[in-house]
Structure formats: structure tokens, C-alpha cells
Amino acid sequence: MSTKAFKSDKIAHIKEKVDKAQVAIVTEYKGMTVEEITKLRRSLQAEDGDYMVTKNTLAKLAVKGTQYEPMTDALTGPIAIAFGYGDQITPAKALSKFIKETKKGEIKGAVLDGKWLNADDAKKLATLPTKTELYAKMLGCINSPASGIANSVNEVLAKLTRTMAAVRDQKTA
Secondary structure, three states, X not given: OOOHHHHHHHHHHHHHHHHHOOEEEEEEOOOOOHHHHHHHHHHHHHOXXXXXXXXXXXXXXXXXXXXXXXXXXXXXXXXXXXXXXXOOOHXXXXXXXXXXXXXXOEEEEEXXXXXXXXXXXXXXXXXXXXXXXXXXXXXXXXXXXXXXXXHHHHXXXXXXXXXXXXXXXXXXX
16 A cells, blocks of 8 residues: 555656656557566667656656646556656657567557647657757758858869860870
8 A cells, every 4th residue: 555655756767757858659558568668668768768667646646737738638547657858759758669569569659849649640740850960951951052052163174174184185195
């Protein structure tokens, strides 16, 4: 039997995670073994996230008054919450990959920027590029014109050099 102090500690622990999180994804862990949940938790921790199995009533109390309050309706049944601290997309990618590999678990929805995303929208998060992928694409776009100009100038100089070499060879022959 849980004591009031124990429950208060658990609520504070959940609230601490909620305060740091950029995104919270509600999942159903039905059918998963402890080893599988641990594996999922480790993969999320490697991506600056966390996976927490919690009592629904405690989670509802912890998110009350926060931007994650819209998830309270989804907190029914055997649920766990995946938190992403650094990036909003990476936890969704890790969860989708795990669900695809094990055929266990299900994404019920997510809260992003205070808005509830249904299961389909939350799954679509996994298809978006991460911050690092976006940065790489952006740098590629910025670098592309400069590379094009450099290649054009080099090609003009190379043609000039080849032409001068051909004229020299023609005059010496």
C-alpha cells in the first residue's frame, strides 16, 4: 500500500521530468516484457530522452496546470510516457523503430508545445527530420551556391590553362 509521502515523491519525480521535457509521447506498453521496456528506456536515454511507466492518477496530478495537461484523457489503461528533453522528433523516431521491430506497444498520442496530437499525428513526428538533419540540410543549402561559384571559377581557369597549353604546343610544333 502506497503512503501519501511516497505518492508525493512520485508526483514530484514526474513533474520534474515534465518541466524539462520538450515533448511527451503517451504509449501503451501492453505485452512488453521488462527487458523490452528496459531496452526501449536505454535507447531513449541515449537520445536525450526517457521512458517512464507510471500510475495514471499520479501522472494526471503531475501534469495538471502544465502544458502537458492535454494528455490526461489518454492516461487510461497500461500507459507509459516517453519524454524528449533535447529534441521533439528523436523520441518519436526511437519509439516507432522499437514498435516496428518488436511489434509490441502502441503510440496513443503526444503533447507538443501544449497541443495534443492524436496517434496518427504523433506517429508522423517520426517521419520528420531531426534538428541535426535540418542543420545539415540548411548548411548544405548555404554552402551550395558558394561551391557552385568556386567550381565555376576553377573551371574557367582550367579552360584558360588548357587553351594556353594548346596554343603553346601548336606554336612549338
